[in-house]
Amino acid sequence: xxxxxxxxxxxxxxxxxxxxxxxxxxxxxxxxxxxxxxxxxxxxxxxxxxxxxxxxxxxxxxxxxxxxxxxxxxxxxxxxxxxxxxxxxxxxxxxxxxxxxxxxxxxxxxxxxxxxxxxxxxxxxxxxxxxxxxxxxxxxxxxxxxxxxxxxxxxxxxxxxxxxxxxxxxxxxxxxxxxxxxxxxxxxxxxxxxxxxxxxxxxxxxxxxxxxxxxxxxxxxxxxxxxxxxxxxxxxxxxxxxxxxxxxxxxxxxxxxxxxxxxxxxxxxxxxxxxxxxxxxxxxxxxxxxxxxxxxxxxxxx
Amino acid sequence: xxxxxxxxxxxxxxxxxxxxxxxxxxxxxxxxxxxxxxxxxxxxxxxxxxxxxxxxxxxxxxxxxxxxxxxxxxxxxxxxxxxxxxxxxxxxxxxxxxxxxxxxxxxxxxxxxxxxxxxxxxxxxxxxxxxxxxxxxxxxxxxxxxxxxxxxxxxxxxxxxxxxxxxxxxxxxxxxxxxxxxxxxxxxxxxxxxxxxxxxxxxxxxxxxxxxxxxxxxxxxxxxxxxxxxxxxxxxxxxxxxxxxxxxxxxxxxxxxxxxxxxxxxxxxxxxxxxxxxxxxxxxxxxxxxxxxxxxxxxxxxxxxxxxxxxxxxxxxxxxxxxxxxxxxxxxxxxxxxxxxxxxxxxxxxxxxxxxxxxxxxxxxxxxxxxxxxxxxxxxxxxxxxxxxxxxxxxxxxxxxxxxxxxxxxxxxxx
Numbered sequence: 001x002x003x004x005x006x007x008x009x010x011x012x013x014x015x016x017x018x019x020x021x022x023x024x025x026x027x028x029x030x031x032x033x034x035x036x037x038x039x040x041x042x043x044x045x046x047x048x049x050x051x052x053x054x055x056x057x058x059x060x061x062x063x064x065x066x067x068x069x070x071x072x073x074x075x076x077x078x079x080x081x082x083x084x085x086x087x088x089x090x091x092x093x094x095x096x097x098x099x100x101x102x103x104x105x106x107x108x109x110x111x112x113x114x115x116x117x118x119x120x121x122x123x124x125x126x127x128x129x130x131x132x133x134x135x136x137x138x139x140x141x142x143x144x145x146x147x148x149x150x151x152x153x154x155x156x157x158x159x160x161x162x163x164x165x166x167x168x169x170x171x172x173x174x175x176x177x178x179x180x181x182x183x184x185x186x187x188x189x190x191x192x193x194x195x196x197x198x199x200x201x202x203x204x205x206x207x208x209x210x211x212x213x214x215x216x217x218x219x220x221x222x223x224x225x226x227x228x229x230x231x232x233x234x235x236x237x238x239x240x241x242x243x244x245x246x247x248x249x250x251x252x253x254x255x256x257x258x259x260x261x262x263x264x265x266x267x268x269x270x271x272x273x274x275x276x277x278x279x280x281x282x283x284x285x286x287x288x289x290x291x292x293x294x295x296x297x298x299x300x301x302x
Numbered sequence: 303x304x305x306x307x308x309x310x311x312x313x314x315x316x317x318x319x320x321x322x323x324x325x326x327x328x329x330x331x332x333x334x335x336x337x338x339x340x341x342x343x344x345x346x347x348x349x350x351x352x353x354x355x356x357x358x359x360x361x362x363x364x365x366x367x368x369x370x371x372x373x374x375x376x377x378x379x380x381x382x383x384x385x386x387x388x389x390x391x392x393x394x395x396x397x398x399x400x401x402x403x404x405x406x407x408x409x410x411x412x413x414x415x416x417x418x419x420x421x422x423x424x425x426x427x428x429x430x431x432x433x434x435x436x437x438x439x440x441x442x443x444x445x446x447x448x449x450x451x452x453x454x455x456x457x458x459x460x461x462x463x464x465x466x467x468x469x470x471x472x473x474x475x476x477x478x479x480x481x482x483x484x485x486x487x488x489x490x491x492x493x494x495x496x497x498x499x500x501x502x503x504x505x506x507x508x509x510x511x512x513x514x515x516x517x518x519x520x521x522x523x524x525x526x527x528x529x530x531x532x533x534x535x536x537x538x539x540x541x542x543x544x545x546x547x548x549x550x551x552x553x554x555x556x557x558x559x560x561x562x563x564x565x566x567x568x569x570x571x572x573x574x575x576x577x578x579x580x581x582x583x584x585x586x587x588x589x590x591x592x593x594x595x596x597x598x599x600x601x602x603x604x605x606x607x608x609x610x611x612x613x614x615x616x617x618x619x620x621x622x623x624x625x626x627x628x629x630x631x632x633x634x635x636x637x638x639x640x641x642x643x644x645x646x647x648x649x650x651x652x653x654x655x656x657x658x659x660x661x662x663x664x665x666x667x668x669x670x671x672x673x674x675x676x677x678x679x680x681x682x683x684x685x686x687x688x689x690x691x692x693x694x695x696x697x698x699x700x701x702x703x704x705x706x707x708x709x710x711x712x713x714x715x716x717x
Contacts, residue, residue, distance in 0.1 A: 048407055049386040069710065070688075137554045138499045138562040158554040160695055247555065248695070249688035264379050266680040267407070 036280065043273035061274035065262075071275070073250045074258035077164060078233065081254060084168055085232045090224055092172075093180035098209060100180075101187050113181065120177035124235070128242025131170045132157075135243075163244050163252040170243060171236045179224050186220035187213060218298040226290055233283055255279050335365035336621035340609075341377050341391040345370040349640040350395075356637060357628045364621040374400060374607070381408055381612065390612040392622045396444060397607050398435070399683060401673045405438040410610040412441035413626075416619045420627050427630040432646050435670050436608045444608025445626045448643040450576040451604050451668055452510050453659040454479065454594065458587040460498055460569040464489035472662060476514075476541050476594040479570065483550045486569050499567040500552035502545045503559050508683055510572050510593075511690040512603050512672055514542040517596040522686065526675050528711055530686070531704040540700045541596060543693050553694055574605065575660035579642030582655045590659040604668040606643060678717040685710050 043061050047054040065071050096116060103109040119127060134141045135156035143153045157166040190213060198208050214221065237256040240246055246253030246261065253261075256279060263272030344350040346368070354368045371377045374397035384390045385408055396404045404410040413421035421442055425433055428446055436444035454474060462468065464486040479502070487501040504510050512522055518541065520534030529535065545551040554562070563571050566586045572593055581588045593602055609629060611622045628634050632649040644660045645651045653661055674682030689707035692698050698706065 049382060050407060050409075070685075132557075136561065137552065137558050138567045139565060155552065155554060158558060160691075160697070245555075247688075247691070249691045249697075261684070262681075265375050266678065266684070267378070267382060267403070268678060268681065 039273045039276050039280075042269055043277050044270075046270050048267060048269060057270065061270040062278075065271055065274045065278070068271075070250050070253070070261075071255070071258055074246075074253045074255050077250075077252065078254040078256075080164065081168060081171075081236060082229070082232050085172060085236075086225070086228055088172055089176055089179055089228045089232070090221075093176045093224075094183050094221075096176075096180045097184035097187055098213070100184060113184070117177035117181055119174050120181075122174065124174065124238025125242050127170060127174050128239050131166075131173075132243060135166060157244050157252070158248060160248045160251045163248060167236065167239050167243055167252045170239050171232070174239065175228070175231060175235075179228060182220055182224055183217065186217035190216050215299055222290075222294055222298045225294070226287055229286055229290065230283060233279070233286070255282070335363055336618060337365050337367060338392040338618060338622050338625055339367045339369055341371040341381060341394040342368055343371070343373060343377065343395055343607075344368070349638055352637045352640075353629065353634050356633065357625055360628075362624060364624050366625050378403065378408070385409070385612065390614070392613040392618050393609055393611055393625070395447065395607050396610045398605055398671050399673055400680075401438045401443075401670075402675055402679055404610055405441060405443050408612055409614070410438075410441075410443040410612055411614075411619055412443060413445075413611070413623065414442055416611065416616075417623045420623045424623075424627055424630040427635075427647050427649070429646055429648060431667065435604065444610045445629055446646050447609050447629070447638075448576065448606035448641070449604055449646045449664070449668075450574045450606045450643055451602050451660055451663045452505070452513050452572055452593050453575045453663065454591045455563065455571045455573065455577060455581060456589045456591065457563075457566055457569050458589050459566065460486065460490065461589075463498075464569070470589060470591055472591050472659065474591050474594055475598065476517075476544075476596055479594045480545055480548070480550070483545060483570055484548065487550055490569075497566045498569065499562065500569070501550040502570040503551055503554075503563070503568045503572070504542060504545060505556070505559065505571070505573045506553055506691055506694050507556065508687045508690060509574075509603065509605055509671060511539060511542050511686075513572075513593055514538040514596065516601040516603060516669065517593070517599055519596075519599060519601075522672050523674070523715070526715060528708050528715060530711070531701075531708045535704055536700050538596060539690070539693055539704060542690075543696070543700060546694050547696060551694075575644060575657065575663075576606070576642045578654065578656035578660070579640070582642075588656060590656045592659045592662055600663075600666065602663045602666070602668050603671050604664075605671040674715065676715045676717045678714040682711055682714045685714065 044056060044058060045054050046057045046061075100109055100112050103112065122130075137143065137153070137155040137158050140156065142156065146153055154162065157163050194212055194216070195208060198212055203211070233254075234256055236254060237260065240252055240254060240257045241260070244252040246257045255275060259272050259275035259279065262268045262275060340354070342350060351368050354366045357364075357366055369391070371380050377394055377396075378400055381391055381394050390408070394404075394408075396410070413424065424445055425442070432446040432449075433442070436442060436446050456470065458468075461470075466482060466485060466489075483501040490498040491501070504514075515522060515530070515535045515538035518534045518538030520529060520532045520538055522528070522530045522535070546553050552568075559568070559571070559573070560577075562568050563573075563577075564580065564584060575590070578590065593600065609626060611619055611626070613619050613622060629638075630647070632647070632651075635645065635647045635649050636651055639645055639651050639654060642654070642657070644657065644664050646664070672683070672686070674680065676682070686707060689698075689703050689710070693700050693703040697703075
């Protein structure tokens with residue numbers, strides 16, 4: 001009797017990891033790895049999902065994508081978004097978090113946190129529509145303000161020279177709150193004794209920030225840097241779609257929006273898949289580079 | 303045990319029966335109607351729903367469901383996914399520009415393959431000029447439903463305020479229109495006007511630019527040949543970009559333009575005749591005149607959508623044809639005419655307010671909007687639109703812009 005019970009227990013012990021982890025693995029395989037493999041396969045073929053005929057076209061989809069002026073514009077814009085938004089979305093929240101930390105009144109600090117975090121909880125589509133009204137080139141709030149000050153009106157997101165900056169601004173407005181909160185939580189967790197010791201050594205606020213705070217919050221800082229990069233490369237597409245649809249003439253598009261257009265507006269799934277593979281490689285490379293360059297500077301011990 | 307008490311088994315049986323009766327829909331007890339689902343861009347608040355309701359009220363044994371699926375692109379995407387899953391929508395409201403895609407990719411059905419008698423009866427109720435517009439690759443794939451054409455909308459409140467002559471001719475030219483816009487801007491543009499913001503907006507898109515090119519005697523596509531860099535096309539697009547160059551046109555996207563027109567901010571707008579519905583409901587007075595001619599010539603294009611059948615199930619295809627036959631009746635056309643589209647049927651429905659220009663252009667004959675051929679045809683429209691925008695913004699000259707557009711379009715059209 002006891003022997004049978006032991007056998008059962010041993011069998012369960014062997015199966016337990018599969019039972020517990022299995023659903024999660026299945027989920028990842030079905031919704032992540034399988035679509036990636038499918039996209040890679042599709043990027044080398046010409047198929048519209050309906051036709052029984054699937055043609056292998058080699059690197060033709062990649063050749064078309066790289067030679068497409070729209071892709072070149074989108075790639076340039078993606079780079080511009082990254083160069084502008086990644087530093088701004090990290091540095092400004094860090095400065096705001098440092099300032100909030102210095103607010104003595106708890107209620108006022110709470111008010112600042114809530115107010116600055118509020119845009120983060122909005123959906124991209126909602127934020128986009130709200131800004132669409134503010135930016136309205138004829139009757140928008142911003143133009144009314146300009147007029148009140150006797151300044152010329154602007155076409156904002158419909159102006160080819162301003163569209164990309166409007167998208168960048170709304171993306172920043174939408175995302176900086178979360179980074180601010182994460183960095184604030186990390187700053188709060190720094191032991192007071194260290195700051196007190198630094199004060200005794202006459203270290204000023206900037207020196208404390210650079211030599212004490214930043215090294216001690218480096219795990220959070222690194223996490224924020226990685227997620228912000230992914231966010232700027234991918235999630236920005238929500239703002240682009242609502243605010244400008246990539247226009248005027250592709251001036252505010254990015255690679256992900258290019259992929260969306262190829263796939264779901266033009267039904268060129270081969271090209272869209274090629275673009276998606278390029279995005280995957282790009283995000284993987286940038287993330288790998290971030291780990292390679294910065295991970296050894298991160299102090300995980302408190 | 304007392305016989306009148308409720309046993310646990312009895313309670314369970316009763317509850318199960320009650321639950322089953324409540325869960326089963328009423329029609330489970332009746333004979334099933336054939337259900338035809340229409341993928342459409344219109345919700346329950348639009349006249350199309352009234353057409354569907356009027357048909358369903360007749361209880362023909364076919365039940366029609368109008369499903370709001372978004373824009374033409376959204377609908378086409380959903381249809382593609384549905385076709386791939388083997389469950390296409392029975393009917394889809396299909397944009398004219400999607401003609402080749404509908405037939406060649408989504409396999410829109412030829413009405414004559416479903417029911418040739420009904421197909422003839424349906425088309426017999428429409429103007430003969432409509433049939434070529436819904437015939438793709440030799441197959442009749444659509445019932446011509448919404449037909450619009452770009453016309454000129456004038457905000458009469460601003461027009462009068464600027465002191466311009468109230469007596470506006472129906473047939474206007476480009477030169478006349480630009481001259482009026484300049485006068486209007488001179489009168490209203492220099493003071494802090496509460497509503498006036500822009501004299502004219504020709505609509506920065508592929509459709510009105512096509513109209514300008516055709517009115518100048520050219521074509522974007524002649525058959526499958528790209529002729530968008532011809533001398534006529536250059537003349538047309540140069541005229542199109544002229545008001546922007548003169549500072550009379552605050553160039554903006556379609557959404558912003560529509561809002562601004564409804565708010566009374568733009569004095570003159572050339573855009574779809576289908577704005578007749580919303581504009582006639584406003585307090586501001588609008589007048590519709592024909593799209594500006596070029597050197598006295600006009601060769602206007604059309605746009606809009608048709609109703610196509612996609613189901614491969616013969617029973618549902620026949621049921622769909624039954625609904626389309628109703629759509630072709632005077633009753634359905636009268637309901638639909640509330641929407642503001644031009645009357646393309648043979649029935650005399652009278653000219654609705656603000657439809658005079660559209661009717662005049664329709665009577666003069668309309669070409670199709672550009673249906674980009676080739677496997678990558680849908681990209682063509684986007685590329686064309688982008689080059690029109692660059693020319694209008696003055697980023698490139700009309701000559702250079704059209705030449706580069708042709709170079710970019712050539713591989714898409716021939717793919």
